[in-house]
Amino acid sequence: MRELSAAIQGSACPSPFEPSGGCVALSRCAPRANSPSWNSKPTTEPVTPAQAGVQSARESLWIRETSQSPGWIPAFAGMTRLDSRLRGNDERCLSLRTAKRRMAMGVVAVLCVSLSGGCMSLGGWVNDYSAAEQRQKDTGMPILVFYKNHLDPVSGRMHEMLREGAVDAAISKQMVRCVLVTDYDPDRAFVAQYGVDRAPALTIIHPDGTYHTHVGPMQESDALAFIENAKPPGQAPTVNPYIPRPIDTHWLNNLDAATQEAAKSGKPVLVVFKWWVGRDDWRISEYFDAPEVNRLVAGWVFCRMDRDFAPTRRHMASFGLRQTPAVVVLHPDGTYHSLEGLVSLDDFVRFLQSAKPPGKPRSTS
Numbered sequence: 001m002r003e004l005s006a007a008i009q010g011s012a013c014p015s016p017f018e019p020s021g022g023c024v025a026l027s028r029c030a031p032r033a034n035s036p037s038w039n040s041k042p043t044t045e046p047v048t049p050a051q052a053g054v055q056s057a058r059e060s061l062w063i064r065e066t067s068q069s070p071g072w073i074p075a076f077a078g079m080t081r082l083d084s085r086l087r088g089n090d091e092r093c094l095s096l097r098t099a100k101r102r103m104a105m106g107v108v109a110v111l112c113v114s115l116s117g118g119c120m121s122l123g124g125w126v127n128d129y130s131a132a133e134q135r136q137k138d139t140g141m142p143i144l145v146f147y148k149n150h151l152d153p154v155s156g157r158m159h160e161m162l163r164e165g166a167v168d169a170a171i172s173k174q175m176v177r178c179v180l181v182t183d184y185d186p187d188r189a190f191v192a193q194y195g196v197d198r199a200p201a202l203t204i205i206h207p208d209g210t211y212h213t214h215v216g217p218m219q220e221s222d223a224l225a226f227i228e229n230a231k232p233p234g235q236a237p238t239v240n241p242y243i244p245r246p247i248d249t250h251w252l253n254n255l256d257a258a259t260q261e262a263a264k265s266g267k268p269v270l271v272v273f274k275w276w277v278g279r280d281d282w283r284i285s286e287y288f289d290a291p292e293v294n295r296l297v298a299g300w301v302f303c304r305m306d307r308d309f310a311p312t313r314r315h316m317a318s319f320g321l322r323q324t325p326a327v328v329v330l331h332p333d334g335t336y337h338s339l340e341g342l343v344s345l346d347d348f349v350r351f352l353q354s355a356k357p358p359g360k361p362r363s364t365s
Contacts, residue, residue: 124172124177125146125163125177125178125179126176126177126178126179127178127179127180127181128178129145129178129180129186129187129190130245130246131178132145132176132177132178135176136176136205136207139176140207141174141175141176141207142174142175142176142204142205142206142207142232143175143176143177143178143203143204143205144171144175144176144177144178144202144203144204144227145178145179145180145191145194145202145203145204145205146158146159146162146177146178146179146180146200146201146202147179147180147181147182147187147191147196147199147200147201147202147203148179148180148181148182148199148200149181149182149183149199149200150181150182150183152199152200154200154217155199155200158200158217158218159179159200161218161219161220161223162177162202162223165220166220166224167220167223167224167227170224170227171227175204182198182199186243186244189240189242189243190240190243191203192238192240193237193238193239193240193243194211194213194237195211195213195215195235196213196215197215198215200215200216200217200218201213201214201215201216202214202218202223202226204226204227204230204234205237206232206233206234207232208232208233209236209237210232210233210234210235210236210237211234211235211237212226212229212230212234212235213235214226241291241292241295242291242292242295243291244291244294245291245294245295249288249302250302251302251303251304252301252302252303252304253303253304253305254303255269255271255303255305255315258271258301258302258303259330261301262300262301262330262332263332265299265301266332267299267300267301267332268300268301268329268330268331268332268355268357269300269301269302269303269328269329269330270297270300270301270302270303270327270328270329270330271303271304271305271315271327271328271329271330272284272285272302272303272304272305272325272326272327273305273307273312273315273316273321273324273325273326273327273328274304274305274306274307274324274325275306275307275308275324275325276306276308278324278325280324280325280341280342281324281325283342284325284327284342284343284348285304285325287345287348290345290349292345292349293345293348293349293352296349296352296353297352307324317363318362318363318364319336319338319362319363320338320363321338321340322340323340323341325341325342326338326339326340326341327339327348327351329352329355329359330362331357331358331359332357333357333358334361334362335357335358335359335360335361335362336359336360336362337351337354337355337359337360338360339351
């Protein structure tokens with residue numbers, strides 16, 4: 001501030017403290033060669049075109065502010081606002097670059113997860129019980145499930161113990177290792193089948209479906225003894241059929257192709273007739289994400305057709321359908337059960353449960 005006042009007093013223009021007002025043109029207010037100036041740079045430092053543009057903008061703002069208000073305080077305030085805007089632009093540019101880098105890192109992480117089979121691999125551990133069950137099916141090895149609380153230091157130390165030293169050597173080649181967490185509802189429901197109600201807990205699930213469980217903290221010697229003594233058969237779990245599990249809903253869009261595929265497997269065809277802009281049509285499609293629906297239609301052949309096409313409308317007529325959404329369960333014997341219109345999830349589950357062959361014969365006209 002003192003430098004700014006000195007620069008103004010040393011210039012050829014009237015004093016900014018005079019009631020007559022400030023200077024009107026900055027070009028007439030050139031400071032003396034030996035006076036400090038807030039908007040000057042040493043002559044030995046090169047000035048880039050971008051810096052020259054900023055300098056010009058500051059000078060223009062100084063002229064505009066001082067020509068419209070008495071004194072140098074409004075001018076200094078205008079210069080401060082411009083500096084803030086310039087700094088804000090720099091910060092926004094840095095933030096944008098940082099966001100782009102983080103987005104790229106996120107895309108790489110997602111690709112890595114996708115290529116690893118759909119679940120996150122944590123040094124040989126998986127964090128998805130469905131992936132662990134699939135690995136057990138492929139290898140015939142038991143599953144070791146460690147149930148932990150992210151905010152509990154005891155769980156953290158126990159997890160480190162399981163991943164190091166003698167315990168890691170004992171389980172790394174003989175077991176499918178899976179870590180589940182307390183803050184995820186499906187994980188809590190899954191471990192509850194095996195008598196686990198709190199963390200930390202260690203469970204060994206054998207290929208025959210029985211299990212051994214220890215709830216509470218463990219030292220290395222305790223964990224080694226538990227693993228050594230947990231031989232099948234163990235206890236039978238309390239199976240919860242409503243635990244979410246992935247289902248391969250590969251949707252075909254040709255009923256003839258779906259019927260041919262179902263004939264090879266002997267499974268029913270689940271046909272969904274929809275309209276692409278219908279709100280109810282999309283709502284009934286969401287029912288297939290529900291665990292109770294997944295359990296009933298696992299292994300079926302799925303076909304989804306839009307009523308905008310003439311062949312779809314002919315297929316709808318063969319099932320006696322006039323509107324969408326509509327769902328048809330087509331059995332291998334050629335009979336079917338149908339549901340027309342939007343219903344609640346509970347009614348949809350009841351429909352699937354009751355759709356047992358034989359059903360109604362399909363019209364061929």
